[in-house]
Amino acid sequence: MAATENRTGARLMDRPEYPSKPEPLTCREDSTVAAAVADMTERNFGCIIVVNDDEKVTGIMTERDILKKLVDKGLDPAKTKVSELMTRNPRCAREDDQIIDWLRIMSNDRFRRLPVTDENGRIKAIFTQGDFVSYTWPDLLAQAGNLAKAQVMGRFPYFLIGGGILMYALAMIIVLSVI
DSSP, X not given: OOHHHHSTTOBGGGSTTGGGSOOOOEEXXXXXXXXXXXXXXXXXXXXXXXXXXXXXXXXXXXXXXXXXXXXXXXXXXXXXXXXXXXXXXXXXXXXXXXXXXXXXXXXXXXXXXXXXXXXXXXXEEEEEHHHHHXXXXXXXXXXXXXXXXXXXXXXXXXXHHHHHHHHHHHXXXXXXXXX
């Protein structure tokens, strides 16, 4: 089991930044893309979460969706509905899910934004790949240190032999130079 899985606080909701994450930007499926983009631009968000009347997640529209499905096709953002561009039923995490599980899923399935919902399916936060990178850096550095230590310790007998030979050679040089 990896070190990150053993660590307490490995749930999404236990991340130090979780309580202070900005409230996710939401809209309805019948919103225009122009209105959604205006909101995204105003708040400098890369996506908008699409919710129904019960505030449950039904989709997500990202900058990439806008680029590939609207701009590339020459659609009018004032007439195009979010429902035409959004990714329906996106993968959503629960607040008490394990970080390491979602890190793997996002990496394997190649998506960058993870809506996090409460037990009722209502949006609570959005985690991005950047959030996960900040989680993994300390672990990666610790693993690199442990690997380096293991490499040195695994070869310790060779260092002793090499050091012994070096000491003998130096002693011989000194003895021979004195004689």
